[in-house]
Amino acid sequence: MSPHPTRVVVVGADAAGMSAAHQALRTARRTGRDLAITVLDKGSHTSYSACGIPYWMAGEVGSGDDLVARTADEHRAAGIDLRTGVEVVAADVDARTVTTAAGEVLGYDELVVASGAPAVVPDWARRADGSLHDGVGVVKTLDDGAAWRERFAAVGDGAHVVVVGGGYIGVEVAEAALRHGFGVTVITRGRGMSMLEDEMSERVNAALVEAGAELVLGAEVTGLDLDGDTVTGVHWDGGSREADLVVVAVGIRPATQFLEGTGVELTEGGALRPDPHGRVAEHVWAAGDCCEVRRRLDGAWVFRPLGTYATKHGRALGDSLAGGSLSFDGMVDTAITRVSVGEVHLEIARTGLSRADAEAAGHDPVALLTEGTTASGYMPEADPVAIWVLADRTTRRLLGVQVVGGRGAGKRIDTAAAVLWAGGSVDDLAWMDLSYAPPFATAWEVLQVAARRVAERL
Ligand SMILES: Cc1cc2nc3c(=O)[nH]c(=O)nc-3n(C[C@H](O)[C@H](O)[C@H](O)COP(=O)(O)OP(=O)(O)OC[C@H]3O[C@@H](n4cnc5c(N)ncnc54)[C@H](O)[C@@H]3O)c2cc1C
Incomplete structure (x- = not known):
């Protein structure tokens, strides 16, 4: 020593x-x-x-x-x-x-x-000294969380919250504001949840709207309305909305x-x-x-x-x-979130490559969207679920899976992530031994149906 x-x-x-x-x-x-x-x-x-x-x-x-x-x-x-x-x-x-x-x-x-x-804060959200205008904030630290709790309590019923940014954090914060009964507008540059394929992100957008949110897609925020130093509204290229609070969730x-x-x-x-x-x-x-x-x-x-x-x-x-040999051997791009407000409950998960990633990596990708249920159709637990599966035509390798659906849908992604981690094929996912009983799955588990359908297309 x-x-x-x-x-x-x-x-x-x-x-x-x-x-x-x-x-x-x-x-x-x-x-x-x-x-x-x-x-x-x-x-x-x-x-x-x-x-x-x-x-x-x-x-x-x-x-x-x-x-x-x-x-x-x-x-x-x-x-x-x-x-x-x-x-x-x-x-x-x-x-x-x-x-x-x-x-x-x-x-x-x-x-x-x-x-x-730390969170990126665009110029329009700041005062000259760099601090944020009253009623405007990011969601990053415990102090941010405490500030939002205070603001939510202070504005009271009927308040309108504008969330700028339609990624995971934007969606989770929109859910939080909707759960308080506030009016919510989500403004985002792209189409919302852009880490999903279009046909999957559309389902998330539909759930947010059903939960009471207004979505403004493809919009760039250009500025705020202020009363003194307190925010009263948000402008974007093409519109504006009154706002009591503005959450900035545009990246880090x-x-x-x-x-x-x-x-x-x-x-x-x-x-x-x-x-x-x-x-x-x-x-x-x-x-x-x-x-x-x-x-x-x-x-x-x-x-x-x-x-x-x-x-x-x-x-x-x-x-x-300290002299050990543990290693972090990368990831397969797995993530999960949800929109859950009142009767609306949507679980959202992805793993692997998008179609664009796969093409950029030189694959010949085949993708299919499959709809089914999270439990046997005759059970009260059965909720709709949509599963998108991507595989390589030549090697049959599984490349990506996305899941959007009701209770129990989201964590199905982990099975797909395990196959991706192991470098498995779409056939592995379709035929591996997964559990079945009516409250949890259909006899042909929906994730395996989705994989099997792609396997049959290759
Ligand atoms: C709202 C929200 C929801 C999230 N949800 C999920 C989720 O569901 N799943 C998931 O996997 N991840 C999620 N994340 C991401 C996750 O929280 C982060 O990946 C994780 O906190 C990163 O940890 P870190 O230690 O790398 O960085 P941080 O947690 O950012 O910690 C970095 C620390 O460094 C300090 N620091 C920075 N610069 C300096 C400096 N120059 N000198 C001294 N100190 C400094 C900071 O004060 C900070 O305490 C979420 C993040 C947010 C904000």
């Missing part, structure tokens, strides 16, 4: 950073390494589920504390020197130091970048500015591209939303800022840093 502990500095105390820190300590106990881990975070919260914020906004989760998996004090008790309210503004990878906003310079032996990706950008000019390679969008162990440069590691991830199906680097990748990659990083 060396006389001095290895100094590990982690930037970011949420999913990726704390997964890495704790796994490094666990592995170090096994490998006999001596690590001194310091974690710096500019915020005040640690290890919380941002994923739960829309459900907290909706009132399904009672308190922001319920979303915290481990507090700062719990991390400290585990032996981590966790410092909140400390922003890293610069790094020198030759001298192996980071500099904080307060001017403190900390030396490291290993640097872990887990700084995530990696928080890697402090690495600019250090020689550590960043993509044009500011992302890092770590290897499966988390290495990005000598003595520099990274995981989580500040990174792109490798899609196993086509080898493409893609920006998919998801907690499921942040925790896995963080864990593999922490293990590798």
Whole structure:
């Protein structure tokens, strides 16, 4: 054992950073390494589920504390020197130091970048000093969640909420606002849920409308109406809507500015591209939303800022840093969400390539949409479900699956993701041994019918 502990500095105390820190300590106990881990975070919260914020906004989760998996004090008790309210503004990878906003310079032996990706805020949402106008906000941190809870309580019945952005977060926030009984308009540049094929995203749009939302598709927001400094309306190219509150959910950008000019390679969008162990440069590691991830199906680097990748990659990083060999071997682009308001309940899930991705990767793709039910038609549990399956004509390889349907539909995606992960064919999906009883499936499970129909077309 060396006389001095290895100094590990982690930037970011949420999913990726704390997964890495704790796994490094666990592995170090096994490998006999001596690590001194310091974690710096500019915020005040640690290890919380941002994923739960829309459900907290909706009132399904009672308190922001319920979303915290481990507090700062719990991390400290585990032996981590966790410092909140400390922003890293610069790094020198030759001298192996980071500099904080307060001017403190900390030396490291290993640097872990887990700084995530804050929300993008367009100019129209800001005051001259960069802060957001009253009634306008993003959905990213626990503080954002708390602010939305307060705003929702303050505006009261009859309020109108405009959500700018039609991706997962836009849809989840629209659901939250609809559950409060607010009027909701979702404005989005594209067609809404653009990670789905057209015929699938149309079903999501229809559910949002049935749940009471107004959709404005293919629109670019150009500005706000203000009363003093408080928002009263939103303009887009072609229309306007009065608004009591405006949620901005138009994307996020990696928080890697402090690495600019250090020689550590960043993509044009500011992302890092770590290897499966988390290495990005000598003595520099990274995981989580500040990174792109490798899609196993086509080898493409893609920006998919998801907690499921942040925790896995963080864990593999922490293990590798402490002498282990765990690796994060990419992903197959799996994701799930829902729209659930009153009688409307739609589960939405995708895995694998889109048709466009498959064509770009040189496949000869065949796709079919199949409709069925989530349980035997004679059971009360039976809800409609639509399943889109994509396969390669020549190799018969399964390439992608998308599911939109009622209760029990969404998690069917995991079966398809497992086949994709294993590099299986559409025949594997059609014929593998899946469970059946009338409350849960049809005798020919609908996912397997969908796969079989594609297999018969090849
Ligand atoms: C509303 C919402 C819903 C979501 N739903 C899902 C879901 O259903 N499923 C899913 O898989 N994922 C979901 N996600 C994504 C998931 O929350 C993120 O992928 C995950 O939080 C990423 O973790 P991270 O540690 O990489 O980054 P973050 O959670 O962003 O943490 C980064 C930390 O670094 C700190 N930091 C940044 N820069 C600096 C600096 N210069 N100095 C010091 N500290 C710094 C920040 O304060 C922050 O605490 C959702 C996200 C949101 C916002």
